[in-house]
Amino acid sequence: MADAPEVLCRPVRRRALWWFAAFGAAGAGLAAVGARYGHGPLAVWITVGLSLALLSVLCAYAATSRVGADEYGVHSRTLLRRRDMAWPDIADLRTYLQYGRNQEIRRVSVLLRDGHTRRLPLPMSGTSGDRAEFDAKLAALRALHRRHGDPESDHVPVITDRAAGHSTAVLWLVCVLLLAGAGLAASFVPSVGAEKRAWTAAVPCTAATPATERGECLSTQHAVIARTKISRGNQRSWLYFADGRPLERLGVSQDGAAGFHPGDRVELTVWRHRVRAVATNDHVWRDHFTGAGDVAVVAAGCALAAGYPGARLLLRRRGRRLPDDDVLPSALPFAAALVGTALWLMPLCYLRPTEPLDSPVTLTWAAAGTAVSLGMFTAAWRATRIRTPGDTPPTTTLEQADHFLAARFLDHTDYNPHGFGTHIVLGDGPPAVTPHPGPGRFAARRIPAERLTVTRVRRARGSDGDSVPRGWHIAELDDAGEPVRLAAAPEDLTRIIDALGCVRPAPDAERARP
Numbered sequence: 001m002a003d004a005p006e007v008l009c010r011p012v013r014r015r016a017l018w019w020f021a022a023f024g025a026a027g028a029g030l031a032a033v034g035a036r037y038g039h040g041p042l043a044v045w046i047t048v049g050l051s052l053a054l055l056s057v058l059c060a061y062a063a064t065s066r067v068g069a070d071e072y073g074v075h076s077r078t079l080l081r082r083r084d085m086a087w088p089d090i091a092d093l094r095t096y097l098q099y100g101r102n103q104e105i106r107r108v109s110v111l112l113r114d115g116h117t118r119r120l121p122l123p124m125s126g127t128s129g130d131r132a133e134f135d136a137k138l139a140a141l142r143a144l145h146r147r148h149g150d151p152e153s154d155h156v157p158v159i160t161d162r163a164a165g166h167s168t169a170v171l172w173l174v175c176v177l178l179l180a181g182a183g184l185a186a187s188f189v190p191s192v193g194a195e196k197r198a199w200t201a202a203v204p205c206t207a208a209t210p211a212t213e214r215g216e217c218l219s220t221q222h223a224v225i226a227r228t229k230i231s232r233g234n235q236r237s238w239l240y241f242a243d244g245r246p247l248e249r250l251g252v253s254q255d256g257a258a259g260f261h262p263g264d265r266v267e268l269t270v271w272r273h274r275v276r277a278v279a280t281n282d283h284v285w286r287d288h289f290t291g292a293g294d295v296a297v298v299a300a301g302c303a304l305a306a307g308y309p310g311a312r313l314l315l316r317r318r319g320r321r322l323p324d325d326d327v328l329p330s331a332l333p334f335a336a337a338l339v340g341t342a343l344w345l346m347p348l349c350y351l352r353p354t355e356p357l358d359s360p361v362t363l364t365w366a367a368a369g370t371a372v373s374l375g376m377f378t379a380a381w382r383a384t385r386i387r388t389p390g391d392t393p394p395t396t397t398l399e400q401a402d403h404f405l406a407a408r409f410l411d412h413t414d415y416n417p418h419g420f421g422t423h424i425v426l427g428d429g430p431p432a433v434t435p436h437p438g439p440g441r442f443a444a445r446r447i448p449a450e451r452l453t454v455t456r457v458r459r460a461r462g463s464d465g466d467s468v469p470r471g472w473h474i475a476e477l478d479d480a481g482e483p484v485r486l487a488a489a490p491e492d493l494t495r496i497i498d499a500l501g502c503v504r505p506a507p508d509a510e511r512a513r514p
Contacts, residue, residue: 007069007140009122017063024056065121069144074110076120087149089113093142094157094165094325097462103127106134108141109159111152111324117165157325158462162470165324168316171309178306185299189353193292202271215272221246225264228257239278250275252285259283296353297346304345307338311380319386327460330470333380340376344369387490389457389473402427404438407488407496410464413479415445424488426499449500453478457497460487 011017031049035042057079066077073086089112096109096119106125110118125134138156145151159165198216205217224242231237237257239250246268260266260283269277276287311334319328348356348365357363407424409416421433425441432444455476460468468474468487475493477484488496 006071006144007137009067009120009137011062011065011122014063017059021056021059021063024052024054024059027052028056067120067122069141071144071148073148074120074141076118078121083118085110085112085118087145090145090149090151092152092157093138093145094159095138095463097158097160099161106131108138153323156463157323159325160327160462160466162327162466163324163462164316164319164322164326164328166316168313171313171316175306175309175313178302178309182299182302182306185295185302189292189295189299192290192295193354196289196291199271199276199289217271219270221268221270223266223268225260225262225266227262228260230254230257247275250278252278253288256285259285292353293350296349300346300349301342304338304342308335311335311338315384318384322386322459323461325462327462327464327468327470329384329386331384333383334377337373337376337380341369341373344372387459387471387473389459389490402429402438402441404434404436405488405492405496406437407486407492409433410468410474410485410487411483413482413484415447421445424496426496431496431499447500448479451480452484452500454497455483457493 028049031045031052035045035049061079064077064079068075068077071087073084074090076083076085090110091113092111094109094111096107098105098107103126108120108123110120112118123134123137125131142151142156157165202216202218205214205219209217223246226240226242228240229238231254236251237254239252239257239260241247241249256278260278260280264280267279268275269279274287278285308331311331314334315328315331319326322328344365348362348369352358352362357366402425404423404425406422408419408421410419412418415421416433420435423434423437424447425432425434425438425444429441431447431449432441433447434441434444436442455478457473457475460470460472460474464474464485464487469489471489472487473490473493475486475488475497477486486493486496
């Protein structure tokens with residue numbers, strides 16, 4: 001690495017981070033001594049020690065992070081790893097946007113020529129106050145890249161969770177876990193159903209019942225309630241028996257425990273070596289047996305829930321040829337299809353958990369539901385198709401009456417001050433920006449179409465912001481030398497461009513991936 005890097009990124013408040021790391025290490029050491037020689041629960045000492053040790057490692061990691069760039073490439077240094085990336089191996093430098101609890105966390109993502117990505121530890125922006133410094137550092141890195149390398153893009157790509165290049169690791173993990181849960185729940189359906197049927201069919205034991213088979217029949221014992229403990233919320237309540245016979249205590253529901261009182265003589269029903277019922281003359285508690293239908297519904301719910309991250313993965317696969325910062329269509333149409341499938345599949349699983357197609361009624365039910373689901377998923381597939389600029393045919397006729405189209409300029413202009421416009425009105429009068437969907441042209445500002453020129457029409461990107469709907473396109477305009485972006489649905493955008501009298505660019509130029 002060069003002795004004097006042209007760009008250097010270090011963490012702010014390094015001294016404070018080192019102090020926290022030292023205090024954490026000292027606290028972890030004291031907790032270890034306390035666990036060995038001190039008083040109190042050992043688990044508390046271990047928990048405190050591990051927490052302080054983790055804090056110390058995190059602070060030391062943050063304090064030792066360092067990123068520099070020079071004529072040779074980008075050099076990243078952390079507590080555990082050192083990485084050097086030469087400029088010829090770097091395809092692009094992007095902004096990777098993560099959403100925290102109440103903030104946006106921006107980091108620099110490096111796209112390598114082999115397709116892999118690396119996120120740099122620095123610079124990083126977590127608040128609006130350090131956004132300017134982050135942008136300045138990223139601009140300096142990109143300037144070095146242009147000078148010593150060959151970047152792919154002429155703009156700063158912003159990778160958000162809506163973009164085609166966002167990481168899919170979390171989606172894969174959620175999908176696999178839900179499918180595993182569905183399979184696990186489905187594996188318990190036969191055994192749970194068999195147990196409940198065996199309990200329903202169980203009969204009282206007789207003197208002739210062999211000792212080895214008494215677990216499958218119902219036997220009774222008598223006991224006296226010593227006291228009850230009624231818990232709050234969903235916690236289990238307890239029945240305590242006098243002299244600890246035939247057992248010390250029994251966990252029951254809250255309502256079941258409320259019906260018993262100290263001194264009550266009760267009859268216990270035992271099945272498969274467990275107390276399944278407690279009865280007096282006035283009150284009976286019975287153990288709850290989960291039905292096979294309940295478990296089947298859980299399995300179906302997990303499988304359907306896995307369909308949503310699966311649909312998002314499908315959309316990312318479908319948009320694999322798009323630039324990484326292009327916004328993908330929403331997966332909500334697939335979510336609606338999954339909800340519609342749940343409306344007929346879950347009742348069928350509940351009523352027929354083990355043999356769903358054992359009668360003409362259920363067979364017809366399943367066939368009709370499957371046909372409806374196929375139709376909904378087909379409609380969702382069509383609704384989420386990737387629409388490239390140029391797919392929408394131009395319009396040549398305009399109505400005389402005013403029509404308000406949902407569209408907005410994304411940049412501050414004299415006819416759209418501070419982004420106040422939400423609609424563009426066309427028809428009886430010149431095109432104008434309005435902050436409302438009509439009727440009337442109240443507060444409308446005329447669009448100076450004579451000074452606007454369309455430079456390109458593209459899909460929405462992550463840098464356009466989350467306020468732009470996923471299915472909208474962006475027209476990049478030249479407003480007397482100033483770049484202006486206009487966002488609208490593809491059909492509306494074509495209509496607005498025609499009304500403004502602007503010449504659309506050739507559609508083939510927008511379809512190729514940069």
